[in-house]
Each structure stands twice: as C-alpha cells, then as structure tokens.
Amino acid sequence: MDIFLQQIINGLTTGSVYAIVALGYTMVYGVIQLINFAHGEVVMIGAMVAFTVITALVGAGLPLPPIVLVFAGVLTAVPVCMAIGYLLERVAYRPLRHAPRLAPLITAIGMSIILQHLALLIWGRDPRAFPQIMEVTSFNLGGAAISSVQIVIILLSVVMMGVLTWFVYRTRFGIAIRASAEDVRVAALMGVDANRVIAATFIIGAAMGAVAGVMYGTYYGIAHYTMGFTLGLKAFSAAVLGGIGNLAGAMLGGILLGLVEALGAGYIGDLTDLCQWPVFGGLLAERCEADGHVILLGSNYQDVFAFLVLILVLVFRPSGLLGERVAERA
Amino acid sequence: MTDLRKYAGMALIALALLALPLVLTSMGTAWVRITNLAILFVFLSLGLNIVVGMAGLLDLGYIAFYAVGAYVYALLASPHFGLHLPFWVILPIGALLAGLAGAVLGAPTLRLRGDYLAIVTLGFGEIVRILMNNLSAPFNITNGPKGITRIDGLNVAGMSFNSTDTLFGISFTGPAKYYYILLLLLLCVIAVNLRLQKSRIGRAWVAIREDELAAKSAGINTRNVKLLAFAMGASFGGIAGGMFAAMQGFVSPESFILQESVMVLAMVVLGGMGNVWGVIAGALLLSFVPEFLRYTVEPAQKMLFGRLLVEPEVLRMLIFGVALVLTMRFRPAGLWPEARHRREFGEKRA
C-alpha cells in the first residue's frame, strides 16, 4: 500500500471537515472580530443529534435505506445547530457587542463550557458509536484505499464551499455580509441591517458546523462530548493559517492542516525512530536490538501538529496565507 | 481610636485564621485538606489576576503553568528518578520554568491581538496535557496517565509536614501544617499583588489594558511589559503547582485539564478582575462550590429521584460556565469590583 497517497487521501478527508468548521469561525470573525469559542461545541452537538436520530430510526426497525437514515440525521442536526447558533449570538454575544473586548471572549469560553456539559448531561460520558447501517466500500486508487465515506465527505465539502462562495459573492445578502466584514458601521450606514448579518453568520456557520460534525463522527465512527474542543481548536488554527476572516483562506487552511496532520502522523514515528540515527543508535544499541525501534514521538502526538502550525503561522506570517494584516490596528 | 479598632480587627482576623485548622481538624482532616486546596486556588487566581485583571490578557491555559510547577516538583523529589531535592531548591526552579514557558509562549503572540493569546494559551494547555500523558515512552519521564506517586512532602528544618506533631500540647496534623505554610505564602502573594498594583510596572499594565496605543505613545514598551505580566503570572502558577505536588504526594495529568483553567478564570472574573480582595473572595466562593454540591445536591437528588441524575462534577462546570456568562452580562466588573474597573465595564464604550 502506498502510505504517502493513503495519507494524502486521509488528510484531504479530515482537512475538508476542518475547512467547513473553519468557515464558521472565519465568517463570524470577519464580521465582528470575535473568536466564537463555542463553535466547536455546536459541531459536536450536530454530530450527537444526528447520531441520536439515526440510532432511533434504526431502533424503530423501519426498512429505510442507509442514505435516508443519514439524511434524516443531518436534517435534524442542521436546524438544531442553527437554533443554537442563533441563541448564542442573541443571548451571549449581542448584548456585549459594545463591551470591552475581554467580555465577549470570556462569555464565549463560558458558553463553550455550558454547551459541552449540557451535552454531557444529555448524551453521557461514554462515546457514542455510529450505528452500523451500511457496508463501507473501499476503492483502490493508485495503490491506496479510499472509502465511500471519504468520497462523500470530500464531495459534500466541496459542494458546501461552492454554495457558500456563490451565496457570499452572488447574492444580495452575501454582499451585505461582505460589506459588513469590511466595516460594520459603514455597511450599516448604507442600509445593511448589522444585526441580521451578524446573526446570519452565526446561523450559516452553525449549519455547516452541524454537517461537519456528522461527517467527522461518521468518519471516525464515534461522537463524544469533548470532540468539539479539539476539533474547534484545529479548525481555528486552520482559519488562522489561511488568514482569519478570509473565506478562501479558511478552505485552504483546513485542507492544508488536514494534510500536514495526516502526513505528520504517517511519518513522524519513522522520522523520530532513534535507532535509525547513528548517534542514538549507538547509545541505545541494547534497546534497538531488543525492540527494533525506539520511537521518540509516535502518532499519539498527532493532535500537536495543528497547534504547532498555529504558533508557526503567528510567528512568521500572522496574517495567514491569504489574509490581510491582523496586528493591532492604529 | 479608629486605628486601634483597625488593629483590633486585624488581630482578630489573624487569630481566626490561625485557629481555623484546629477547628477544622475537629470536624475531620478532610476539611483541612479542602481548605488547603482552596488557598492554593486563591493563590492561582491571584497569579491569573495579574495577567487577566491588571494587564487585560486573556490566558485560557493557565493551569498548564501549574502543571509545570507540579511536575517539576514531582520529578525532582520522588523515587521516580530517585531524586530528592529540598523544596527550597525545587520551588524556585518550578517558578522559573513556568515563567520561562510563559515567556516563550507569549513572545510570538503578545504583539498580536488579544484573541490570539487566548487561543494559543488554550492550545498550550492541550499540548501540556498531551505531553504529560505521552512522555512515558520511549523514555519514561512523566509516567503517563498513571502519574507520579510517593512525592516527598515538605520538610523544614527536620520537621516533616506529613506527620502529626505536638507543640505546646496542641497536636498539629500534616494538613494543618501545610495550612500554615500556605497561609504564609498566600500573604506574600497578596503583598506582591498589592505592591505591583501601586508601582510603575503595575500602572503600565493597567495603561495597556485601558488603551494600548496610547500606552505605547506614552513611552511604554508594551510588548515587554505584557511579557512581564504573562511570565509573572505563570511563575505564580509554577509555585502553586509545586506546593500542590508536595501536599498531595501525587500528580497525574487529570489534575491539569482545561476545566481547571476555566475554574481559575471564573474565580478571577466572578470576584472582580483587577481587584485583589474581590479575586480572593471569588476564589474562596468557587472553591467551596464542589463541596457544597456534594453535601446538598447529591443527597437531595438521591432523595427525590432515588438516583443521581446530575453528577455534582457536571453541575459544577455548568455553574462555572453560567457564572462567566452572567457576570460578563450583568456585573462585568465582578461581584466585588475594583472601583476603577467597575466604571470601565459599567459604561459602554463610545
């Protein structure tokens, strides 16, 4: 099996999910310059709701094809998440729009904690397994395997990105969103209803987040009440990598981060196998002979990559790949 | 006359604080331990107060510095590596390393907008947790999720803090002795906080919180001064972590998760950012929430529903989350605000 190609495929899959979640962060940030810390939890709730619906339908024993089941799950999760997104904006952030910056940030982290623990109350501490409703078929692609789930995730993400781009660039409301991202006050003077635009960014982001949650959960086969935290952190890193506030940047950043992570996880073990380095090989000769490998950093460090990428971007190119400068404005 | 009354009041408080562990011991040693942990959290909150309250920098991974301090102590004073250095060597090392970690983390982010610091510190907390869990192979440094056990307790001038001693006919248990040393440390930390607040550096911190651009133009090297706040807060965390390790005799990654960072933040925010006394009150209040829940909510649920529907642990986090949100919404300057901070948050920005 071709490890490189395989990791590329895996990276594209998770990267697509990161990109979709990152879009949620970047849209909100673009308009009101707030990191919506609770976005990751919205994604998690999307996965949880969909799983619950699917499991319930399977339990009911209806003779429905798997695709309908998944569809039903997504169709329930999306409105639930949209409602949560709207509530977040309305209840937690809108009242603080003119407060000092620290206030909405602290509220955001508070909302994140609340949502996470409400999910814990509802769905419990144990991971939820995705019900076995279909055979996952794998296809051979140049020596690597690509599963039907991966294909669906990648395609669906591309479609969602396409629709969002169309919406933002070709519709009246989309133009209002972009105008507000440039300057909320000027846009408001031009007759754009800032409240509606801001609420819309939350709702659209949450809807996409719900789909992303289902995709992510389906891909890994489980959903857990803490999954939103790590996923959110990674997606935010992706948004920063691409240039926060920039839609194309979020997409690019998500995909790149997915690739970095997959390739990193695929190769870091080999690269940090001390036995292959003569210096350590000599020092550790006994252990190398006994175990064959002394791996310094295994794939359990996969979650560290996103964070390292974040730090490196902030040090060397804080505006991200496609963004404008984000340093404190004069 | 008023001076006399003031001194009398202070003496009374001092006496009460000194007698507290003896009273608590009679209720059960567990209560002394709980009080000790509460003091430790006051300590942590005061450290975070420098960062969040005075300088206005949101640090969401504060507990990671506590972890650094705790693991430094654990590694240098336990059978794990066979090292048994005395505490007065280890605590400064822990503070230094934690401060260094803070500086390294803050350097790339502090010139950017505050939000980035929040997210980077959040990520840093995650990294430290992953490292604690995974640095057990191929070389066993942290012993992974199992943590490090049999950590040496404090030992001052031949007196061990882990056994009971009798002095003047009163017996002092181990936890009671820790209480006194923690109280002493806490007094130092309070003094440091108050002194910094009324100093050139403290004014620079507040100036940056108020208007960074104006602070720069008034001649403050904002990057360095922010870094100083960040490293200073981190080293407070390092010392608290060391005390925690010594007191518990055991550390594992479980004690240093995001929820703990959120708890410390909630203490600072609820009490009143920037106000030393408010922060202390907030920390004490929230420290006793879990105990309160354990003794009320748990039995109440069992009585009403016959089983535990909502674990106290979950309820505790919900309370912290709600406290953060409601405080920001309705009392942004906290329950006991610093006068000037109250005005800042009370009035909307133009």
Place this chain on the structure above:
Amino acid sequence: MSVLLEALSVGKRFGGVQALKDVSLTIRAQEIYGLIGPNGAGKTTFFNVLTGLYTRDSGDVLLAGAPLPLGSPHLVARAGIARTFQNIRLFGNMTALENVMVGRHVRTRIGMFGAILRTRSQREEEAAIRRRAEELLHYVGIAHRANDLARHLAYGDQRRLEIARALATEPKLLALDEPAAGMNATETGALRQLILGLRADGLTVLLIEHDVKLVMGLCDRVAVLDYGEKIAEDVPEVVQKDAKVIEAYLGGNVGDSST
C-alpha cells in the same frame, strides 16, 4: 536658531495611495510650528510616521541630529517626541494623576523586583514620579482634578491632561494633533495661552490644526500639505498669500471638518 527636527523626503504609501510624497521640513528649536492642509492632505499620516505608529517607506527623520527610530512609538517617546491624539486617548479608568504618572514610565527604571521588595530606591523613585506628576497637573491647571478618573473630566480638561501626560515624558518636541478640535472660543483661547507658555518654558511645539485662524495667529512658521506633498513652508504672513495654498484650500475642499 538651531534645528530641532528635520524630515528628509519622507514617503508613505497605503496600497495604491501615496499618502506622503517626499515631504521635507525643518522645525527649529523653541518654535511653534504649524502643519496644515485640506482634508486628506496627509497631516495625520505625517504625524503618525513621525511618532512611530506607522513605518515610513522612504526618507529619514532626524531629531536633534540623531536619526529617529523606525516604527516603534515607545522609542520615539524615549528619543524625545511626545504626542497627543486628535480624538483624546486617555487611560479612562485611571485617575488624572495616574495618567500623568504613566507618562513618567519612560524616564524611570525601577522594575518588578524593586516594586515587590519595595526597595528604598523604588520608594524614592515612586515619590519623585508622583511629585513630578502633581507639578505637571498644576502646570496645565487641573491639579484640583488629580484624583478623579480621567474619563470623568470635562473635555477641555481631558485635553490638558493629555498634554500633561505628554509633558511627563520630558519631550524635546511636543506634537499636538488638532488640540483645538471640539473646543469653544474660551477653551481655545486658554489652549493658546498654554501653548505659548510651553514655548516660553523652552519647548518646541508641532501643531496640526484645522483652525486656520489659531494656526496663523499662534505659529512662528507654517507648512502646508496637499495631496501628500508640501506646497509651502514659511511664516504665516507669506503662506497666507501663497497662490498654491489659496488654490489648495479654495480649489479643493473648503470644508472645515476633521480629517
């Protein structure tokens, strides 16, 4: 008179807009120097380049013969240029006295450990900072508001406080960005007296102002910017009669709103 500040072909571009084009000007010691121009002429840009808020793309600035550091406001303040802001920027929730004490930061040095240990030199320095701040509040005439929060001060007093904070950094050059904006005639008159007093006490003042009458009556020399270029620099009487200046003001925007 000796030259205090010399700007040599300073250029600054924002995207496609050349905000400053080879601006050169000379400010002599102890003069009151006015910088005027129609809206968007680049006055504030020049100000921000001078005080380190923007980095310049080309050119040099010399202060008392030494090159001015690029793009770091705190180093500019250390070098001896202090500024105020068009839209007053005080530390609103610090007292007036504390605001001025912050201005002393750059001329004092006791750090964290000194503060924690409250050493003798720390206490002495702290007392000196307070004393100087009180003097300055007295100097600008708002000593009676020392312990009020800056945001609670009246508008004119806030302007004075901002000047006091700037003076606390011991500047060679005091740069005032539209200090008379939003002031009534009485307040403007008082401001005028304050600026004249500063000069009498040996300070050099750079003034950006929209109020042409104030500038012409107060300044020793005036430079006029238009579309990022200096079109005139001379004593007010000459500048007022300059054809290019008249055209810039009458041919372009006559409006008198703020930039």
